[in-house]
Amino acid sequence: TTNQSWGGRFSEPTDAFVARFTASVDFDRRLYHHDIRGSIAHATMLERVGVLTSDEREAIVQGLGEVEREIEAEQFPWSVELEDVHMNIEARLTEKIGITGKKLHTGRSRNDQIATDIRLYLRDEIDIVAAELARLREGLIELATREADTIMPGFTHLQSAQPVTFGHHLLAWQEMLTRDHERLLDCRKRVNVMPLGAAALAGTTYPIDRHVTADLLGFERPAENSLDAVSDRDFAIEFGAFASVLLMHLSRMSEELVLWTSAQFDFIDLPDRFCTGSSIMPQKKNPDVPELVRGKTGRVYGHLMGLLTLMKSQPLAYNKDNQEDKEPLFDTLDTVQGCLKAFADMVPAIEAKTDNMFEAARKGFSTATDLADYLVRAGVAFRDAHEIVGQAVALGLREQKDLSEMSLDELRQFSDAIQADVFEVLTLEGSVAARNHIGGTAPDQVRAAAQRARDALATL
Numbered sequence: 001t002t003n004q005s006w007g008g009r010f011s012e013p014t015d016a017f018v019a020r021f022t023a024s025v026d027f028d029r030r031l032y033h034h035d036i037r038g039s040i041a042h043a044t045m046l047e048r049v050g051v052l053t054s055d056e057r058e059a060i061v062q063g064l065g066e067v068e069r070e071i072e073a074e075q076f077p078w079s080v081e082l083e084d085v086h087m088n089i090e091a092r093l094t095e096k097i098g099i100t101g102k103k104l105h106t107g108r109s110r111n112d113q114i115a116t117d118i119r120l121y122l123r124d125e126i127d128i129v130a131a132e133l134a135r136l137r138e139g140l141i142e143l144a145t146r147e148a149d150t151i152m153p154g155f156t157h158l159q160s161a162q163p164v165t166f167g168h169h170l171l172a173w174q175e176m177l178t179r180d181h182e183r184l185l186d187c188r189k190r191v192n193v194m195p196l197g198a199a200a201l202a203g204t205t206y207p208i209d210r211h212v213t214a215d216l217l218g219f220e221r222p223a224e225n226s227l228d229a230v231s232d233r234d235f236a237i238e239f240g241a242f243a244s245v246l247l248m249h250l251s252r253m254s255e256e257l258v259l260w261t262s263a264q265f266d267f268i269d270l271p272d273r274f275c276t277g278s279s280i281m282p283q284k285k286n287p288d289v290p291e292l293v294r295g296k297t298g299r300v301y302g303h304l305m306g307l308l309t310l311m312k313s314q315p316l317a318y319n320k321d322n323q324e325d326k327e328p329l330f331d332t333l334d335t336v337q338g339c340l341k342a343f344a345d346m347v348p349a350i351e352a353k354t355d356n357m358f359e360a361a362r363k364g365f366s367t368a369t370d371l372a373d374y375l376v377r378a379g380v381a382f383r384d385a386h387e388i389v390g391q392a393v394a395l396g397l398r399e400q401k402d403l404s405e406m407s408l409d410e411l412r413q414f415s416d417a418i419q420a421d422v423f424e425v426l427t428l429e430g431s432v433a434a435r436n437h438i439g440g441t442a443p444d445q446v447r448a449a450a451q452r453a454r455d456a457l458a459t460l
Ligand code: ARG
Pocket: 024, 028, 084, 110, 111, 114, 320, 322, 323, 324
């Protein structure tokens, strides 16, 4: 027999391998709920415009409800011969309610159906991602508040640069995630446009009302152009781009967490429940969670490149190529949700080893810029001040002492502009407290920035 969905013009059945090769049901069955939701809206609209009777609509809605319950009870007879989620559900509906089931597809094509399903599905998943992002941001803001006074070395080139507060460092992460959050919500606006009604590519001859279906499905509006509506997957690419930037950020945080948990840095402790041991080295406690997040960045970048390449040079309108959008999109979603959950659970449990951070900040002449700024305030030109402090650092390196450990006389051999009050700026506390402006590392600024971030998150 030929295929029951489109076999009319065929004289032989599909080759068995080709049927398996072209089928998508193994992965697109994940869309069943949104497919059914779309079908109910479509049938409801068809009734309103007089294409279906209310009894027919009633039977379809009833039947689709049964189908959904079967799927959820894992009693649904998924069939690869029926190719995809749409035809599996429609065939089962027809088995249940008879000929009326065959009317559901009036004025619709799988092309606008699948484009609608993915958008509905992605919209719900975006809301889950956004909630996890908010939870992670909240955790960072609270930890930053707790650690507003904790001093650590700030780095450039991974060399000690200037002391900063740990809270300030955490709020830097929070800022990165704020932009990701904004990108996500912006992407959602373009996801939330309805392809349904585009039918195969040109629209349909039935008197459909696309505003009715758009309202029923919570879409912002019907897509403007039927050819574009069934063919483009730029919204999935956009989500992939959001996800790639997010994972890039998470990988940077991961890298720092991995460094900080090493014996060489020893800045933080991650609770045992986020770490694993070694089967050979009994002493080991490995930061597997951040390492794995760092590693998963690769697959998310890969999916973005896959989706971009999938769409490259495709002629209008729908092409079967687009079936390849699902696996990368689904895996991106799974990966992003997993990584965000791991981070949101882990961040509040980070324990700062404040003494170690402080000791590390004392090394590496991290207050050298403070001494230069002090000299400038005493009337020395900045370039000269830079040279003077450089000489003081050279002495410190020779004699293995920090600037704050030198005597006033030792310091004054480089410049007589140096007075006894210099030691106030050479302390780490003085150094961070002096950077007291919006965006600076002073503890008071960190507390204020945390409060602004908390407010911004609350009004989202
Ligand atoms: N499985 C297809 C996809 O994922 C659904 C649309 C198929 N349409 C078609 N005319 N073959 O894109």
